[in-house]
Amino acid sequence: MSYLPYLLAVWIFLVGLFGIVRSRNFIHLVVCLSVAQSATYVLLLSIGYVKGGTAPIFKDVKPGTKAVDPVVQALTLTDIVVAVAVSALLLAFALKAFDHEGSLDPKQVVEMKG
Amino acid sequence: MNRRLRIGLFGISSAGLTALMLWAVAGLPAFGDYHHRYGTLLKKVAVSERHATNVVTSIVFDYRGFDTMGEELILFTSVMGVALLLRDVREGADRPRDAVVSDALGLVGLAFSAGLLVLGLYVIAHGPITPGGGFQGGVILSAALLLVWLAGSLRSYMRLTPTPYVDLTEGTGVGGFVVTGLVALLIGTPFLHNLLPYGLAGKLSSGGSIPVVNWATGLAVTAAFLLLYNEFLEERSFVIAGKHK
Numbered sequence: 001m002s003y004l005p006y007l008l009a010v011w012i013f014l015v016g017l018f019g020i021v022r023s024r025n026f027i028h029l030v031v032c033l034s035v036a037q038s039a040t041y042v043l044l045l046s047i048g049y050v051k052g053g054t055a056p057i058f059k060d061v062k063p064g065t066k067a068v069d070p071v072v073q074a075l076t077l078t079d080i081v082v083a084v085a086v087s088a089l090l091l092a093f094a095l096k097a098f099d100h101e102g103s104l105d106p107k108q109v110v111e112m113k114g
Numbered sequence: 115m116n117r118r119l120r121i122g123l124f125g126i127s128s129a130g131l132t133a134l135m136l137w138a139v140a141g142l143p144a145f146g147d148y149h150h151r152y153g154t155l156l157k158k159v160a161v162s163e164r165h166a167t168n169v170v171t172s173i174v175f176d177y178r179g180f181d182t183m184g185e186e187l188i189l190f191t192s193v194m195g196v197a198l199l200l201r202d203v204r205e206g207a208d209r210p211r212d213a214v215v216s217d218a219l220g221l222v223g224l225a226f227s228a229g230l231l232v233l234g235l236y237v238i239a240h241g242p243i244t245p246g247g248g249f250q251g252g253v254i255l256s257a258a259l260l261l262v263w264l265a266g267s268l269r270s271y272m273r274l275t276p277t278p279y280v281d282l283t284e285g286t287g288v289g290g291f292v293v294t295g296l297v298a299l300l301i302g303t304p305f306l307h308n309l310l311p312y313g314l315a316g317k318l319s320s321g322g323s324i325p326v327v328n329w330a331t332g333l334a335v336t337a338a339f340l341l342l343y344n345e346f347l348e349e350r351s352f353v354i355a356g357k358h359k
C-alpha cells in the first residue's frame with residue numbers, strides 16, 4: 001500500500017500520454033500535456049511526505065516539529081509555473097496554426113502530417 | 115500514419131515505459147518515510163537562520179533563489195513569446211464592440227474583484243510567514259483584474275490594464291529580482307545573498323531580502339498573467355468581430 005501514491009503518478013502520466021497520442025485537436029493536446037505534467041506534482045509531493053508531519057511552516061508550531069519535506073514543495077512550485085508557461089506558449093501556437101490552416105486538427109495542418 | 119497503427123505503437127512502447135517506471139518506483143523511499151539530508155537540515159535551521167516562518171518561501175526566494183530566478187525568466191520568456199506570436203496581426207486595427215451585460219452581474223463582479231485584490235495582496239505580503247508568496251498572490255491579483263472583463267466589459271478591462279504599463283511592470287518585477295541578486299554581488303557576497311536585517315520571525319518584514327524578492331516576483335507574475343490575458347483576449351475578440359484574416 002505504501003507505494004500507491006507513486007503508482008497514481010505513473011497512471012496520471014500514462015493517461016496524459018495516451019491523450020496526446022489520440023489527440024485530434026491542438027487545444028485538447030495542450031490539456032493532455034497538462035495532465036501528464038501534473039503527474040510530476042503528485043510524484044514530488046508524495047516523495048516528500050513524512051507520516052504524521054505538518055506543513056513546513058513554523059508559525060503556530062515550534063520549529064523542529066515533524067514536518068513534510070519543504071524542498072520538494074518548492075520544486076513543485078517551480079514545476080507549476082513552468083507548466084503554465086509551456087501551456088500559454090503552446091496555446092498561442094495553436095491559435096497561429098488556426099490562423100494559417102483554419103483547423104486545429106494536426107492532420108489538417110500540412111507541416112505536421114506524418 | 116494510420117490512427118490504429120499509432121495507438122498500437124503507443125500500446126507497445128507505453129508497456130515498456132510502464133515497466134521502467136515501475137522499476138523506478140520500486141527504488142523510491144516508501145511513502146511517508148522520506149528523510150533527505152537537505153530538507154531535514156533546512157527544516158531545522160531555516161527559521162532560526164532567516165526568521166521567515168514559511169520554510170518553503172525561504173527555500174524558493176533564498177536558499178534556492180538562483181533557481182527561482184531561472185524559473186521566473188522561463189515565465190518571462192514564454193510570455194514574451196506569446197506576445198511576439200499574437201501581437202503582430204492586430205497592429206492598427208480598431209477595437210471591437212463590447213457585449214452589454216447586466217448591471218447586477220457587474221456589481222457582484224466588482225465586489226468580488228475588490229475582495230480578490232485584497233486577498234492577492236495579503237497572500238503576497240504574508241508569503242514569508244504563512245502559506246502563499248509572490249507566485250500564488252500574483253495569480254490571484256491578475257484574476258481580480260480579469261474579473262473586470264468577465265463581469266464588465268473588455269473595454270474597461272483593457273483601459274484598466276494598458277499593455278505598455280503592464281510590459282513595464284513585468285520588466286520591473288523581473289529586473290527587481292535580478293538587481294537584488296546583483297547588489298549582493300557588488301558588495302562582495304555571493305549572488306542573491308541575503309543582506310538585509312532578518313527582523314522578527316512572524317512579522318511582515320521578517321526574512322531579510324526574502325520580502326523584497328517576494329514582492330518583485332508578485333509584481334512580475336501579476337504582469338505576466340495580465341499580458342497573457344491581454345494577448346489572448348484581443349486575439350479572441352478579433353476572431354469574434356470577424357476582423358481576423
